[in-house]
Amino acid sequence: MGSGQIDDQRSSARRVRSVIERLVRDGNAVARSDGTVHSLFPVAVSAAEGEALREWVSLEGATRTIEIGLGYGISALHVCEGLLGNVGQTPRHVALDPHQATRFANCGLQFLEEAGVAELVEHRAEESQIALPRFLSEGKSFHLAFVDGNHRFDGVFLDLVFLGRLVRAGGIVFVDDYHLPSTRRAASFCLKNLGWTLEEASAVDDPHQWAVLRTSAGPDTRPFDYYVDF
Ligand SMILES: C[S@@+](CC[C@H](N)C(=O)[O-])C[C@H]1O[C@@H](n2cnc3c(N)ncnc32)[C@H](O)[C@@H]1O
Numbered sequence: 695m696g697s698g699q700i701d702d703q704r705s706s707a708r709r710v711r712s713v714i715e716r717l718v719r720d721g722n723a724v725a726r727s728d729g730t731v732h733s734l735f736p737v738a739v740s741a742a743e744g745e746a747l748r749e750w751v752s753l754e755g756a757t758r759t760i761e762i763g764l765g766y767g768i769s770a771l772h773v774c775e776g777l778l779g780n781v782g783q784t785p786r787h788v789a790l791d792p793h794q795a796t797r798f799a800n801c802g803l804q805f806l807e808e809a810g811v812a813e814l815v816e817h818r819a820e821e822s823q824i825a826l827p828r829f830l831s832e833g834k835s836f837h838l839a840f841v842d843g844n845h846r847f848d849g850v851f852l853d854l855v856f857l858g859r860l861v862r863a864g865g866i867v868f869v870d871d872y873h874l875p876s877t878r879r880a881a882s883f884c885l886k887n888l889g890w891t892l893e894e895a896s897a898v899d900d901p902h903q904w905a906v907l908r909t910s911a912g913p914d915t916r917p918f919d920y921y922v923d924f
Pocket of ligand 1: 737738739762763764765766767768769770790791792793794797798820821822823842843844849
């Protein structure tokens with residue numbers, strides 16, 4: 695990558711930062727699609743969680759990322775900011791959300807456009823449990839995943855199991871809402887049965903906890919009846 699391209703990415707990252715700062719400061723926004731007013735937090739990730747997410751994208755040198763639950767796009771903006779700081783292949787972020795046009799009046803896509811990163815993000819208006827197995831059969835792979843979609847146990851469990859196969863071996867799955875029993879239990883299955891490790895978690899008294907999981911670096915060699923209670 696030439697120095698001109700690095701400068702372009704830096705200036706793009708600054709534009710993303712300015713949109714994040716405006717949204718965090720205002721806390722609400724008007725949807726261009728239908729004029730509805732949206733209160734962004736606590737539906738969207740907090741600035742602190744977003745910064746932790748951006749740091750992990752940087753630390754991992756990720757250039758291909760995936761997110762379950764675009765929502766207001768605050769997590770996606772932080773991922774994009776991290777991606778723009780990583781030099782290498784052209785960065786790409788895939789964001790799933792079946793309710794973007796309805797519940798969110800396309801606000802997430804609007805903010806990505808305002809931040810100048812709409813072309814970097816591929817939004818799919820699909821449920822993750824339908825899209826992820828298809829991505830697997832299409833041979834897609836990612837360096838890092840962020841999970842903030844369907845928070846029921848079966849929803850998070852399916853997301854983690856499929857992302858475990860879509861994210862590179864020893865890659866990062868950053869999980870939101872770790873304080874919820876459903877999320878914690880689904881993560882516990884991966885930690886106790888799949889050889890994943892817990893890399894970082896926000897404070898236990900954080901009302902909106904998050905955790906960073908690393909998938910197993912080796913192949914899955916469990917016998918067919920392997921089971922550890924979780
Ligand atoms: C808490 S919001 C995400 C907020 C987002 N991380 C942000 O920072 O703005 C949860 C999102 O998950 C989406 N969602 C719910 N079920 C889903 C599913 N099965 N697959 C993908 N997304 C889903 C919802 O439409 C919603 O946008």
